[in-house]
Amino acid sequence: MYPAPFEYLRPATIDEAIALLVTHGEDAKILAGGHSLIPAMKLRLAQPRYIVDIGRIRGMSHIRETAGRIVVGAMATHDAIERSALLREKCPLLPETAGHIGDVQVRNKGTIGGSLAHADPAGDWPAAVLALDADIELAGPRGRRTVKADGFFVDLLTTATAPDEVLVEIRVPITSAKVAYEKTEQKASGFAIAGVAVVVEQGGVRVGVTGVAAKAYRAKAVERALAGQSAPTAEGIARAAALAAERVEALGDIHASPEYRLHLAEVNTARALRRAYGN
C-alpha cells in the first residue's frame, strides 16, 4: 500500500509552516505524528499534493505549567503525556486519556495536536479537552487565536482550524484528582465506541463525550443536572447520566448501532461520574 505521490516540505519554524500552507492552500496537509494521516493516505482516502512535516519544528512538544495553567505543545506525543509526572499530579485526566489511545507504538508517534486537528469522531482526546474546557491555540497568517474546545469541533473530521492555520498548543486548567475517562472501545482499533471524560470542580462538573456522534460534544444536560452538588447520590448520578445523549444524533456502523451507542454513552457517563465523585 503506497500513498499517491506528493511533494515533501519540512519547515523549521511555525512561520515557515504557515507560509507553506498559505502558498499551497487546500492542496497541502500537515504531517504531525502521522498516525491518522498516513493510514488515510495509504488507503488513498487522502491524496494531498504537498505534505508539510512539522515534526522538526522546535518548541512544539513542551508540557509545562505556566501562570497557573497547564500548557501542552501540539507535538507532544500521547506517550509523553501518559508518562508526564507534572500531568499526573496536576492534570491527571490527560495521562489517563493518553493511556487509552491505541497501543504503545501508536502512542510513541501520535500527537495530541494531530489527533485534535484530525477530529476523528471516535478519537479519545476530544472528550478530554471538552471536559477540561481547554483553550486550543491556532497560529495563522493573521496571527494567533484561541478557540475554546467547545467551539473547536465542527463536524465529522472538521474543526475550527482554517486550512492555513497550525494547531500549536493546548492549555488546560490545573485540576484535582476528581477526574475520570471511561470508554468502551472497538476491540481491533482501540477507537472509542463511546468514551466519556469527566472533570469535577467546585460547584460543578464538565462532561465530554466522544465516539457517539459525528463530533465530540459536551453533555451539558448532565452538567446542569449536577450543578451545585459536591457529593451527588448514586441515584442523582444515574438520573444525570440518563441525559448523556440528550438531543444527540448517534452514529451507527458495523461496530455499534445508534441505539447501542446511546446506551453506552449513558453507562460510561455514570461510571465516569461515580469514579470522579468517589461515589
Add this chain to the structure above:
Amino acid sequence: MSIPVRITINGTLRQFDLDPRMLLVHLLRDACTLTGTHVGCETGICGACTVLLDGSAVKSCTMFAVQADGAEVTTIEGLAKNGDLHPVQQGFWERHGLQCGYCTPGMIMTSVQLLSRNAKPSREEIAHGLAGNLCRCTGYSHIIDAVQYAAGMGGAR
C-alpha cells in the same frame, strides 16, 4: 522529487535519496534487505513491522522513511551482538515464544522497549505493553514467559 536522508540503521550511518512516499518498512526491507522486519496488516494494527526509532518502538508501516532522517533505527537484525542473542531473543528461544514466527520480530522489538522502561514487569504489564502486537498462534502465554525470562537475564541490555 527525491529527498536526501541520513539514517543510522543498526549502528551504521546510511544515506539515501528517497521518494518521500516510501514507507520506512519498505526502505528497510527493499533498499537495505533487512527482511526481518515484517509487513503484516499494513494498517498500523498488527505490530509485525515494529522497529526501534531512537529507542522507541514504532510501526514502520505507518511512517515515511524521510521522517526518520537523522534518527537511529534498530531492527531485529541489530539486536544480537557478536553472535550472542539479545536476552529477549534468548527468552523467545528458551520459552518457545513463537510458533509460525511471523509476529516475532515485532514482538521482540516492542519487548525490548518494554524492558528498557520497566526492568521487572508483571505479566499484566507485559500483556498491556504488547497490546500493539498481534499473534495468531501462541495465545500469548509463552510470549509473556519469554519476556519474563529476558527480564531475569538483564532485559533490555
